[in-house]
Amino acid sequence: MAGLPEHKRLLLGYPVNMVTPPEAFFAWRRELALVGLDQFAFNNVGDPYEHSHIEFNSHAFERELITRFAALYRFSADDTWGFLSNSGTDSNMHGLYMGRKLLTGRAGVPPKIYFTAEAHYSIQILADLLGLERVEVGTEVDGRMSADSLGLSLAEHADHPALVVATVGTTFKGAVDSVDEIQAALIGREAYLHVDAALFGGYLPHTAFADELAQRAGGASRYDSIAVSCHKFFGFPSPAGIYICTRAAFDEFRAHFSQVHNPEYLLQVPGTITCSRDAVKPAEFWFFSSREAFARQRADAKQILSDASYLYGAMKTRFPELEPIRANALSNTVYFKKPSDEVVSTYTLATMKLRRDGAQVPYAHVVVMPHATRAVLDQFLSDLGRAG
Known part of the structure; x- marks a missing residue:
């Protein structure tokens, strides 16, 4: 169990909010x-x-x-x-x-x-x-x-x-x-x-x-x-x-x-x-x-959609070979061709094979949750670059 509290901020592949409640x-x-x-x-x-x-x-x-x-x-x-x-x-x-x-x-x-x-x-x-x-x-x-x-x-x-x-x-x-x-x-x-x-x-x-x-x-x-x-x-x-x-x-x-x-x-x-x-x-x-909780949720909702847009834009610019996709403006999810196993492991990315041009191609996704701050996403982008 040691190290889990520190590592939780890097969990990007599953829809879990790792922010500790107030x-x-x-x-x-x-x-x-x-x-x-x-x-x-x-x-x-x-x-x-x-x-x-x-x-x-x-x-x-x-x-x-x-x-x-x-x-x-x-x-x-x-x-x-x-x-x-x-x-x-x-x-x-x-x-x-x-x-x-x-x-x-x-x-x-x-x-x-x-x-x-x-x-x-x-x-x-x-x-x-x-x-x-x-x-x-x-x-x-x-x-x-x-x-x-x-x-x-x-x-x-x-x-x-x-x-x-x-x-x-x-x-x-x-x-x-x-x-x-x-x-x-x-x-x-x-x-x-x-x-x-x-x-x-x-x-x-x-x-x-x-x-x-x-x-x-x-x-x-x-x-x-x-x-x-x-x-x-x-x-x-x-x-x-x-x-x-x-x-x-x-x-x-x-x-x-x-x-x-x-x-x-x-x-x-x-x-x-x-x-x-x-x-x-x-x-x-x-x-x-409560009213206060709904106010926090409004702020979190604004953050995750904004940061999903940020991640999607950055990946399209810096890693077009990964063919990143964001299904719609409502979504906090960006999916792309599977990166290195090291990146998948570090960020606990979920992976699936999707059919592309008649073949099964492995993909991964990032689900941008409230703990996935710009700093965490920038670290992820940096690691993608080094792994590439």
């Missing part, structure tokens, strides 16, 4: 400990919006932080339900499970799940776990879902409802699936749209691109549920996830879910797949939903 966060942790949270057994089992006769929970904090983030994503205040999950994958699982339940109940046949090869690998795992037949949708050059390909795929499977996963910030390329284009393709279809915005969902609401994640626009619903990771952009020091859906979708789901299990033991239908739930994380993550 001292006020640790003071908040101490306040929570004084009332017993994380000192003896607290449990957030059950629906945080329903009365729980197990009083040792943090449901009040959980409801408050969901309310605050739902407002950021422009959910209607009277049409919101959610909870803090164990991780981004857990949030995705709830979205896909809810979509499968609703669509099967409406149509009498299970849905097929639609997503691209650029989506996070958790979607592949969850499709298998939930027994969903997969339909891989093609992509545009930048990596976003192709509306034309989606339309063709939907037409091929007209007898089944559609469970569609839109990825706002694809894992390797930082592409953004267009929610509006997807919705246009779904007109007339029985469908459920889940948005996986694990990283981008943290910072986009604080930028000029906030509309991309608005749940409602012009009085209409744009998607049914969203998943955002707490441990990526925010810098929360433990894996956790935000899950928010419309209250209408949840109420419909709850009617089906109540038939799956006997809710008598809890005196309520819990609404979550997980039974016992961590009570510490919602209370701790509440700290990241």
Whole structure:
């Protein structure tokens, strides 16, 4: 473990904010400990919006932080339900499970799940776990879902409802699936749209691109549920996830879910797949939903997009042979042909083979997070030059 605190600033290949939270966060942790949270057994089992006769929970904090983030994503205040999950994958699982339940109940046949090869690998795992037949949708050059390909795929499977996963910030390329284009393709279809915005969902609401994640626009619903990771952009020091859906979708789901299990033991239908739930994380993550926290997040969002532009420009000028690409102005990711193994190791770069001119070519990427300051990026650029 020695040396890790010093080395953390050089982690550039994965979407993790390595900035240590402010001292006020640790003071908040101490306040929570004084009332017993994380000192003896607290449990957030059950629906945080329903009365729980197990009083040792943090449901009040959980409801408050969901309310605050739902407002950021422009959910209607009277049409919101959610909870803090164990991780981004857990949030995705709830979205896909809810979509499968609703669509099967409406149509009498299970849905097929639609997503691209650029989506996070958790979607592949969850499709298998939930027994969903997969339909891989093609992509545009930048990596976003192709509306034309989606339309063709939907037409091929007209007898089944559609469970569609839109990825706002694809894992390797930082592409953004267009929610509006997807919705246009779904007109007339029985469908459920889940948005996986694990990283981008943290910072986009604080930028000029906030509309991309608005749940409602012009009085209409744009998607049914969203998943955002707490441990990526925010810098929360433990894996956790935000899950928010419309209250209408949840109420419909709850009617089906109540038939799956006997809710008598809890005196309520819990609404979550997980039974016992961590009570510490919602209370701790509440700290990241305050007005002051949102102000810090706005500053961090501005920094990472500015520095992503800086890195992209510098790499195009100094290392054109690496063919750097930034998918769009919303993205904090720059990907390029794989540099030396030394650079990959020093900066913990993620690598993948991408198809280029009929061949599989190894690429790497840098995800510009708040700890990746200009000084760190300049060091990276310098090391690229020496390695070349």
